[in-house]
Amino acid sequence: MSGTEKTKAQAEQAKGKAKEAMGRLAGNERMTAEGHADQAKGNARQAKEDVKDTFRHH
Numbered sequence: 001m002s003g004t005e006k007t008k009a010q011a012e013q014a015k016g017k018a019k020e021a022m023g024r025l026a027g028n029e030r031m032t033a034e035g036h037a038d039q040a041k042g043n044a045r046q047a048k049e050d051v052k053d054t055f056r057h058h
Helices: 003-026 029-056
Strands: none
Touching: 003 029
16 A cells, blocks of 8 residues: 555544544534544545555565
């Protein structure tokens, strides 16, 4: 996984976790859902890079 993409994926996941936590604390379902979505985007980005790495090494 390239360093830049890995960093972006981790940042997106962290942002999502923070947003989800804030949404839960504030009782804001929309913010909680947005946090889930941000985490999912980060997970998808990481999975894409993992697939690229798998094919690069074989």
